[in-house]
Amino acid sequence: MKTTLTTIAAACVGALLAAPLLASTPAEDQEIWQEYFKKRFPKVEESDFANGVYSIDPVGRENWEAIEEFPPYEAAISDGEEMWNTAFANGKGYADCFPDGPAIAGKYPHWDKDKGMVMTLPLAINECRQANGEEPLKYFKGPIADLVAYIAYESRGQVINVEIPDDPRALEAYEKGKEFYFARRGQLNFACGSCHISSSGSTLRTEILSPAYGHTTHWPVYRSKWGEMGTLHRRFKGCNEQVRARAFEAQSEEYRNLEYFMTYMNNGLELNGPGARK
Known part of the structure; x- marks a missing residue:
């Protein structure tokens, strides 16, 4: 059955979203999604949603801004830049695959x-490597996170503008990503939206739950919990495991479609990765 925001709105975002949901095109989903968060957090400037939880947590923001004075992801950017500029064994390099340069996030x-x-940046990087006789990189952490951190840094300020073309397969991928986002799973029976839509701004244990609007703007991130850089799909995996659900492989169709849906919801925000989080 096709998942529509109409069918999940009452459970996940309440009457504020349910009332106007008579249709469910991606553009309508996006408008409703963004308006919901702007009304839920009226004191937050729309552009500030790109800062995740720190757009709504003033105490956490102070600590985060102090960390950003000497960001823990600087080494990753440097290592990623070195990777970008190092030729493959065949003499070619990433620039041959991405002729527009590293600012491509x-x-x-x-x-x-x-x-x-759906094509993601890490998947495109590994396709480039394999086309040039190099081994693919592992997707959750390590060199892939460093290289994407450099690309993200070079791409700061670019405005997210994900398109869903007139291709029924693209729309299906979007719908599958949306369905994944709102599907309850695991022993705890949580959906992504359970925490980051209907409970956004609430406190779970000692953590303030971040709003879903802006979630894909700042990856990859250095998480204090990890003690290292990690990719967006590593976070997807961790969230699935936290609700005691089976995680999918990084760059699986499920996670790529989820990224497609979530990033489309963030259209209009600026990229500001890499980031630092708890």
Whole structure:
């Protein structure tokens, strides 16, 4: 059954969202999604949602801003830049795959018509490597996070503008990502939206739950909990495991479609990665 925001609104975001949901095109979903958060957090400037939980947590923001004076992801940016500028064994490099240079994060994720799938930046990086005879990088952490951190840094300020083209397969990928986001799973029976829509701004244990609007703007991140850099799909995996659900592989169709949906919801916000989080 096709998942529509109409069918999940009452459970996840209440009457504020349920009332206007007579149709459910991606553009209508996006408008309703963004208006919901602007009304839920009226004191937050829309552009500030790109800062995640620190847009609504003044105490946490002070600590975060202090950390950003000497950001823990600086080494990752430096290592990623070195990777970008180091030639492959065949003499070619990343610039041969990405001729527009490293400031390309704003182009991802996107629908790849020829492949019939959502293409993410880490997946494109590994396709580049394999096309040039190099081993693919592991997707959760390590060199892939460093390289994406450098690309994200070079792409800061780009405005998210994910498109869903006139291709039924692209719309299906979007719908699958949306369905994943609102599906309850695991022994705790939580959906992504349970925490980050209807409970956003609430406190769970000692953590303030961040609003979903802005979640994809600042990756990869250095998390104090990890003690290292990690990718967006590593976070997806961790969230699934926290609700005691089976996690999917990084760059699985499920996670790529989820990233496609979530990033589309953030259209209009600026990229500001890499980031630092608890």
